[in-house]
Amino acid sequence: MPERADAARNRAKILEAAEELFTARGAAEVTMEDIARAAGVGRGTLYRRYPDRAAIAVALLDEHERRLQESLLRGDPPLGPGAPPAERLAAFYAAMVELLERHAHLVLGTEVGHSRFTTGAYGFWRTHVKVLAAGAPDPDVLADVLLAPLAPELYLHQRARGVTPERITASLSELARLL
Amino acid sequence: MPERADAARNRAKILEAAEELFTARGAAEVTMEDIARAAGVGRGTLYRRYPDRAAIAVALLDEHERRLQESLLRGDPPLGPGAPPAERLAAFYAAMVELLERHAHLVLGTEVGHSRFTTGAYGFWRTHVKVLAAGAPDPDVLADVLLAPLAPELYLHQRARGVTPERITASLSELARLL
DNA sequence: CCTCAAGTGGACGCGGTGTCCGCTTGACGT
DNA sequence: ACGTCAAGCGGACACCGCGTCCACTTGAGG
Numbered sequence: 001m002p003e004r005a006d007a008a009r010n011r012a013k014i015l016e017a018a019e020e021l022f023t024a025r026g027a028a029e030v031t032m033e034d035i036a037r038a039a040g041v042g043r044g045t046l047y048r049r050y051p052d053r054a055a056i057a058v059a060l061l062d063e064h065e066r067r068l069q070e071s072l073l074r075g076d077p078p079l080g081p082g083a084p085p086a087e088r089l090a091a092f093y094a095a096m097v098e099l100l101e102r103h104a105h106l107v108l109g110t111e112v113g114h115s116r117f118t119t120g121a122y123g124f125w126r127t128h129v130k131v132l133a134a135g136a137p138d139p140d141v142l143a144d145v146l147l148a149p150l151a152p153e154l155y156l157h158q159r160a161r162g163v164t165p166e167r168i169t170a171s172l173s174e175l176a177r178l179l
Numbered sequence: 180m181p182e183r184a185d186a187a188r189n190r191a192k193i194l195e196a197a198e199e200l201f202t203a204r205g206a207a208e209v210t211m212e213d214i215a216r217a218a219g220v221g222r223g224t225l226y227r228r229y230p231d232r233a234a235i236a237v238a239l240l241d242e243h244e245r246r247l248q249e250s251l252l253r254g255d256p257p258l259g260p261g262a263p264p265a266e267r268l269a270a271f272y273a274a275m276v277e278l279l280e281r282h283a284h285l286v287l288g289t290e291v292g293h294s295r296f297t298t299g300a301y302g303f304w305r306t307h308v309k310v311l312a313a314g315a316p317d318p319d320v321l322a323d324v325l326l327a328p329l330a331p332e333l334y335l336h337q338r339a340r341g342v343t344p345e346r347i348t349a350s351l352s353e354l355a356r357l358l
Numbered sequence: 359c360c361t362c363a364a365g366t367g368g369a370c371g372c373g374g375t376g377t378c379c380g381c382t383t384g385a386c387g388t
Numbered sequence: 389a390c391g392t393c394a395a396g397c398g399g400a401c402a403c404c405g406c407g408t409c410c411a412c413t414t415g416a417g418g
Binding site: 140 | 342
Binding site for chain 4: 183184185210211212222223226230231
């Protein structure tokens with residue numbers, strides 16, 4: 001059964017309103033009621049689709065993440081297959097920093113505590129890095145270690161301290177090269 | 180002006196009750212009221228000392244962290260001064276894993292979102308690692324990167340996945356050795 | 359023993375969450 | 389066109405935790 005027309009319209013309104021509010025104030029400062037009001041729908045309608053803020057943020061991120069995931073799987077080197085692992089990891093880091101720079105508020109919105117790790121996207125990054133780290137001992141654990149510096153809280157904290165995205169990317173590339 | 184006798188008694192009761200509740204259920208599942216009731220004091224008394232759960236967790240961690248900080252500054256090598264930086268970093272990692280294993284619930288309690296980075300302890304670890312990484316380019320940023328894998332959310336997630344502390348320590352030592 | 363500031367605790371108001379149910383609307387069959 | 393009815397809608401409601409406030413109690417010093 002396809003989605004009804006009014007339902008589709010409302011979903012679009014909700015996502016649009018949420019994106020605007022998230023980027024304007026940060027996810028933590030936005031209530032479900034805010035989103036509902038800004039979208040011009042009732043709270044019940046909102047909850048019907050999205051059980052909490054995290055679900056909305058995940059939906060918003062989905063598209064951007066999918067694009068990067070596609071590039072990792074089938075794009076040109078060094079992001080896609082073909083380049084040596086260290087270079088691919090560095091390219092992955094650079095792409096993730098770019099994504100964080102644009103959407104860190106959203107990513108932060110997806111994390112109610114440790115829920116970041118249970119999301120599908122994290123699993124994808126994890127598998128990707130794990131494959132790249134196949135040479136090292138215990139790639140399974142190393143993957144988590146290598147992904148840790150991409151935590152959005154850390155990213156926003158560094159940015160707030162005045163650290164530029166370029167410096168962050170450079171440090172991560174350094175780390176990737178050490179492999 | 181020293182602390183009044185009843186005040187000291189209540190503070191001890193509060194900390195004891197909070198530690199018990201935190202380890203029993205995890206910090207997120209404990210309300211201020213829970214702590215107050217378990218300690219046998221009123222909510223007002225609780226708030227007088229500790230503005231939120233994070234403050235209580237910080238107080239509880241304080242002692243353990245201080246001990247480690249002391250060892251880093253004046254203890255025997257490889258934790259204390261004297262050993263080569265890579266070894267000291269590995270020892271630091273091992274000590275932190277130990278601390279996380281015993282008190283991850285507490286550490287997690289100190290973090291309302293990104294507040295982990297604003298706490299005094301984080302600044303200490305940061306400076307320590309920064310000094311150890313003095314050889315590398317941009318140690319200032321690298322310090323954050325090297326501390327990221329110690330995020331308590333990540334640690335608990337790894338443990339929940341069945342990863343042993345030993346494997347985590349081993350991977351981190353590997354990382355330290357790469358420097 | 360008196361005084362009074364420090365300390366106490368519970369009642370209160372606020373704001374956000376999630377649910378529930380009567381009403382509305384759009385899709386599909388006739 | 390029109391009727392039917394399930395999917396969709398939305399706001400009222402109850403609940404919960406937070407943080408504050410203030411009248412009362414307690415203990416330390418004179």
